[in-house]
Structure formats: structure tokens, C-alpha cells
Amino acid sequence: MSTAELHWFKSSYSSSSEPDSCVEVATTPTTIHLRDSKTPDTAQLKITPSAWTEFLTYAAK
Structure with missing residues (x-):
């Protein structure tokens, strides 16, 4: 599967005050x-x- 076919979404762990500055996950x-x-x-x-x-698990500590 190419990355163009992936469904990308903003990570729920990405909380930036700038809406275009986040981690996306697929x-x-x-x-x-x-x-x-x-x-x-x-x-x-x-x-x-x-x-x-x-x-x-590590990041949530």
C-alpha cells in the first residue's frame, strides 16, 4: 500500500495550539x-x- 492510499488523521496525542502543526497517523x-x-x-x-x-504507554507516564 502506498502512502497516498493511506487514511491519515491527526493523532489524539498531538495537541498543538497551531492547527497545522501536528503529528498525523495512518x-x-x-x-x-x-x-x-x-x-x-x-x-x-x-x-x-x-x-x-x-x-x-511510555509517553503517557
């Missing part, structure tokens, strides 16, 4: 895709769902 069964909303055509981070879960 999920598939095997990969979590992350990108900067200001520069969506630049590098993106791709991680496994288990790594994303571990990160969220």
Missing part, C-alpha cells in the same frame, strides 16, 4: 505510519503496532 494491520502535517511529503516514520503501543 494505520494498517502491520504498520503504524507517522508524519509531520506541515511537511507530509517528506520522510515518514513506520513502526510496528507493538512498538507504537509501547511508545504510547
Whole structure:
């Protein structure tokens, strides 16, 4: 699946006072895709769902 086919949404963990300054997320069964909303055509981070879960657990502390 290309990144153009993904359904991107603003992360609920992204709370910026600037509406165009956030982290966007797109999920598939095997990969979590992350990108900067200001520069969506630049590098993106791709991680496994288990790594994303571990990160969220750590970040919520």
C-alpha cells in the first residue's frame, strides 16, 4: 500500500495550539505510519503496532 492510499488523521496525542502543526497517523494491520502535517511529503516514520503501543504507554507516564 502506498502512502497516498493511506487514511491519515491527526493523532489524539498531538495537541498543538497551531492547527497545522501536528503529528498525523495512518494505520494498517502491520504498520503504524507517522508524519509531520506541515511537511507530509517528506520522510515518514513506520513502526510496528507493538512498538507504537509501547511508545504510547511510555509517553503517557
